[in-house]
Each structure stands twice: as C-alpha cells, then as structure tokens.
Amino acid sequence: MAYTVEVADLTKSYGATEVLRGVDLTIPAGTVHGMLGANGAGKTTLVRILATLIGYDGGTARVAGHDVARDARAVRGAVSLTGQYAAVDEVLTTRENLTMVARLRRLSGAASAARTDELISRFDLGAIADRRATTYSGGQRRRLDLAMSMVVPPTLLFLDEPTTGLDPRSRDQVWATVRELADTGVTVLLTTQYLEEADQLADRISVLDGGRIVAEGTPEELKTQVAGEVVRLTYGDTAAYEAALATLRTPEVTADRVLLTVDVPTDGSPESLRRLLDSLAVAGASPRRVGMHAPSLDDVFLTLTNPKQEALR
C-alpha cells in the first residue's frame, strides 16, 4: 500500500478543550515523518489515537490499511509504540522485557531467546542485559524501549519524543539507531519539539500548532517557505546604507535602520552575488561586511507557531 498512515479531518476534544481541530496527514510507506510542535500542540494525542490507546471524535484514521476505530486489533498488530515515558517494565531486566514482548508476539521459547540475544547485541544492551531497568540511564532506557518495539519489526513505529530529557551523547546514539531502523524500511512517525531532531531524521515534517497542521513539507521546503536565503549587507555609516536602499528598490529587501543591515534575497549563486556587489559599488554603497544567511527550522517554527495568538483564541 502506498500510505502507511491516512488521516483525514481528525478531531478530538477533552471536555471543552479541543486538542485536535481537523488534522490531515498521509505518510508514505517506508518514510520517516516528523510531527513538530510545542508542548500541548496535540502531538501525543495524535499518536495515542493512531496507536489505538484513545478514541477520537470525528474524521477518519487508517494505519497500515486498517481503520483505527473499527479494526483496532489489526492496527495493534502493525504498530509499535515507543513512548515519551519509555514503554519498558522498570522492575524487569532487559532480557526479561525483550523475552516478554517476544512471547506476547507468539515467538517460541527458543526463538524468543534467540531474538532477545540478537536485539541485545544490535541495540548495545549487553552490559545491562541482566540488570533491572530502574537502574538504567535515560539513554539506556530509550534503547531498550526501541529494541522492544523491534522484537517483531512493525509496519509503523511511533517515536513519541524519543530524545526528550537525554544528554547530547545519548541523543546522538538514539538518532543513529533511528536512522538504522529507517534504513530497514520501517515507516516512522516521530513527534518532537526539537527542530534539529526533525531536520536530522525526518523525510517530511508537519508542523502542528493548536491542534492543526499549519505547514507540511520536506525540511528544505519548509525552510524556503518562510524566507529564502538572503545576503546580509552590513554598513558602517548611514550614508552608504541609504545609498544601498536607494539602489536596491525592490519589495523583497528588508532593512534594519538601527543595525544598518540590508537583507537581499539570493539564489546563492556567485553570479548573482557578483552582480549585486558590482551594482552597489557603482552606486557608492559598498557594504562593510557581506554575509550569507540561510533560514533555520527555528525561523520556520517561530513564524508558523505564535504562542500569543494561541492564547487569545
């Protein structure tokens, strides 16, 4: 099937609070989809609906071709959930946790033991395999969590904020693991509030804000959607700054009178840059410094999600 996740006009309220206000989402099989949003944007609610943990009020949701509401058991057979609060049994050891999931997925005793050993080595859990999960670091717990989700490789893997609360080194380890999983063809729905994480891992990103998808595209598309790359000209005196503004009379130019900077849109090619600087030199408006400025996903995020607007609604 072409799409692992097909969601249309999905709504969900808790009492008077609308958490999802009509979400549309399709995720092609074998891709990593990033769901980006601030706390309370509705990311976890969406994941919990798709994982059959909670119901929804309106719209449709299909996972791996199965209707989430009508055929929950088939959906459960196709998904694995890696939760915000790691979905591991803390009283049990790594080995016990993995064997438990293997047995629940009907692997035989011998097959369970073999799969457990395989996952312990693949997810680098050997040193802690027989220690209780309560003693693990955050990174170790997430790796066990991921390993438990991969006992039987799912059609769709949910990664709900997989690196929240991890130190940078553990985060890099989890990222590396996620990339490896993605390479095996597992479809991943990743929720995160970290733009860098979505940029690093996701093929496509949806920005969720106030229960709606406010933007969607590849990380590159989203960046260009907000503002293209600009050449930032910095001036040392007002005269040259004014001269530059007089020369560059296009609506795309943005200027800062206090900092004496002028941002000019560019395609980044040397030719366009040379033309720009030549025309400025002719007009006696050569800048003191020239810099290239590419928008980050942070710019995208801050432009698309405005917390003040949200509070007023």
Place this chain on the structure above:
Amino acid sequence: MSTATTISDAVLDSRVMIRRGLIRSARDPEAFFTALALPVALMLLFVYVFGGAMSTGGEYVDYVVPGIILLCAGFGAGTTAVAVADDMTNGIVDRFRSMPIAAGSVIVGHVVASVARNAIATALVIGVALLIGWRPDAGVAEWAAAIGLLALFVLAISWLAATVGLLARSKDAANAFTMVLAFLPYVSTAFVPAHTLPTALRGFAEHQPMTPVIETLRGLWMGTSTTGQPLADQAWWALGWCALILVVSAVASARLFRRRTT
C-alpha cells in the same frame, strides 16, 4: 487473519503476564511483609491483650483465626490495588494496550500474583496461629474445603482490588481501598459474635460478604457457629458472594483496561 481474541490467545497472553506478575512480586518483598505484619500483629494483640475479655465460648484464638486470615487477604488485596494503579501509570502498559493481546491478560497477571502472595501470607498466618495455640478440629475434607473457599475468596477480592486499582487515578486513591478492606472485618463476626453488636451494625455484620466466609471457615475448622445458621447455608452464601464479586470484577476490569483514556 482473525481479529478476535481466541481462548488460546488469552491463555498464552495470560501466562506471559502471570510470569511478569510473579517476578514483580518477588522483587517487592517490602509490600508483601507490610501486608503480612499487620494482621499477625493484630492477631497477637487480640489473642493476648483483648482475648481475655472476649466471651466467645472457648479459646479466643480458636475464634479469631478465620477473621485474621480474611484481614490478611484484605491487606494483600490493598497491595494489589496499589500495584495495579501504579502499573497503569507506567509506559509499559501503553505498550501492552497498543499490542494485539487479550485485554484481560495484564490484570490476570496481577491477580494471579496476588493469589500467590496471599497463599504464602495465609500459610504464615496459620503457622503463627498454630504456634500460639490454635487447635482446629478438622479432618482432611474440612481442611480441603476451607482451603478451597479461601482460594476462591482471595481470587475474588484480588480481582476486585485490581478493578479498584484500574478505577483509581493514583496510588493514594487505591491505597484508601485498603482501609475499607481493613475495616470491614471489624463489622463482621471476625472478632466478636454479631449478637454483641448494636442493632444497626448487627444487620450489616450479618449480611456483608465477609461474615459467611468467616462463619464457614470457623464451622469447618472448629465446628462452631455464632449466627446459629447451618454450615451448608453459610457456605452457599460464601460461595455466592465470592462468585458474584469475581464475575463482576473480571468483566469490569477487562473493560476498564481498554477504556482508560489517560
């Protein structure tokens, strides 16, 4: 692919969850001994401190043991309610709920572990009772019947506790259930015969589920009754109450497990 849970699926899932429950219990001895220590202390208190003032016809220890065993089962059930409530806040339960497994299996795991803990606790209470002079007058058949009834009672109260654990939104709320169970035996024939109670309490004591269980056990072990009813009548009431609690709890807990939305 069949989308329904078959009986054999439910059995296989439950086996995995029972193993989980037993491992978890074995790693939490504090909860077990806390739930054991209080009933034993109460037994010693009642037998040695209050027992002399109690007129129940015969040695007070012979009278009080069935009540102490039920009290112990009540504390044990409290542990179960707290364990279930705590478990529901763990990420692992989200994993279970998003897996294609039988809805009741997680609770079955808790309940069976609870029954296992209670079996050990009951054996210890009986051991202490024998040490301090309890002398039951019962043959093999009576002992078998008493153990069978106790097992059914513990199963029912454990399942009820698991249901309460699912309903409770926190460990503290679940813990309050322990207080109810620990109080109920006082308003039964556990410590004093019902006819010694004030009228209002007496009506409750004679008709609440713990009384027929206690009376049946006492009848089996000592051949005595404080309510004047025949042993068989008491036994049917006891079995009926246990079966009712068991069925209602089993159905309710399976539904609650799937329905929880937080």
